[in-house]
Amino acid sequence: MSNVNAVSFTILVVLFAIVTVCGFAAARWRRAEDMMHLNEWGLGGRGFGTFISWFLLGGDLYTAYTFIAVPALVYAVGSAGFFALSYTIMVFPIVFVFAPRLWSIARVHNYVTPADFVRGRYGSSGLGLAVAVTGILATMPYIALQLVGIESVLIVMGVGGSSSNTFVNDLPLIIAFIILAAYTYLAGLRAPAMIAFIKDTLVYVTVIVAIFYIPAKLGGWGHIFSVADAHLKTTNPKTGKPFGSLVPTPAGYWAYATLALGSALALFMYPHAITGVFAAKRRDVIRRNMAILPAYSLVLGLIALFGYMALATPGVSQIVKSHASNTQLSVPAMFQQMFPSWFAGIGYSAIVIGALVPAAIMSIAAANLFTRNIYKEYFRPNADPAEQTRVARWTSLVVKLGALIFVLSFSKTFSINLQLLGGVWILQTFPAIVAGLYTRWFHRWALIIGWAVAMVYGTVEAYRTPGNGQLHFGSSTAPILGHIIYIAIAAFVLNLVITIVLTLIFRAVKLPAGVDETQPTQYSADPEGAPAATVPTPAGTGAP
């Protein structure tokens, strides 16, 4: 740790300390009478207006992995990595359609998780369990990847990583995570909601400065694009093909479009995204946010361009190569090479704090799922709100600890592989959740079987895909029916086909369809006033 830049390091520590204070103080923010209720701990009182929701959702959806992995992909393969921009462009029109209905039905029935809705809609705790398990499975590696993002900043800073003692190496990461776990335990969703303000300010400042300052120092965008173009045209010794291209080639069109569409459909199936939606105060807050959240997409597009800026920055490629060609170091390395050390410290903080907000929300969302759809459903049907909140708090600790152990004991590649699988898995809950918002036509058992087959197919297909120097899980795209497409989309189509065919059969033989506890008008309801916490839960007591 001898060559740590004292200025950068101090700034990171100070900003981290400020965030910690805010995290603990958040427990008193917008305080409710009864904090021992999942509507409070797990959903921040269900009372966030447009402004806070914007920060919360933005802080929630744009993770450290986005800030690190998207530019890393652009750095490595060029234009193909820009699917992320296309994805964040189309996600908001898609979500605009169904999120208000999901919010309304959740508010009327006091649902805390998407699995609560599926269970109530189809009268099937099994389908609810499938949605809950998928959500938890997909979220765990996502949390782990937040840690990987923090790690890449620490490596570039020279903090840890050089000692022969692994515990010392990982100590900064462990401390950061223990503090995060503590204030999440205490304040619940209020903590990340409050920290999101600091996170987003840091991110916006860093991105705006970088996008003007670095190109000016490097000799302009013309120079950056021509350096990137020249590099991408050279042959990658590993594959014998060019590294990539400045504009997608026809062979890559399908991959680009299906990755963008699949990721956009999947994003709001993730429990942490739905948690952000459920925390909104009014139905209009959600639609209004779909019009203002694209501000973050613009930031993401600019961050993606960091990949090219890093290619044109002298010294970055040496740093990346000296760490086993870990392209995820490219952006922190560019900050180090181009910024004065105090501003590099701001940039590092943006990435590190940018990881804490989503990690907190993800652990809360996973904890809500476990508590509502596994613990209460199968172990303690009579658990009162206070007991549920206690269980969720402890679960959030366990989830974070699990992610920490995971990152420290397995290779980074393994986390990234699982994250890739997470995207494939979570999309398979789309039919049950989104179709369920519009129609009860689909049969619950058809949905379960379609989900199960697609989960297995997607996992096997991802396992069979070599690439990137690995035999398995080499890529999220695979050649299917003559085109290179995103595995999640292939599995999703299979899921839909099976579900439709089986629904026709099950309805023909009149298999029991289950009891629907929702009513059509409730999907456009806009109840106002006190969040359901003060009302004796009407829906939770529905079925034993």
Add this chain to the structure above:
Amino acid sequence: MAQSTPPGKSPATWVAVTILLLIGIFGTLWVPIYARTTPMWGDFPFFYWYQLIWVPVVAVLSYICYLLLRTKPASRPGVSPPPSGGDAK
């Protein structure tokens, strides 16, 4: 809360919203229309500035849809001021 579930938007409104949102999605879903270098904008190849332009375009489309579907702001004083300052009537 006399009327908390007003489905009363005309079919024409829903058609308009559907079309606007589909435009927003297909603008970048159809890759061949923008996978090209020219025309350049400054130093930016078409592929890049086209997508960056779509971000505000989609924001505007979503905002129009929001206005089209917005229910009349509940006339409760003090809770949240209606954004457009539109006093009913």
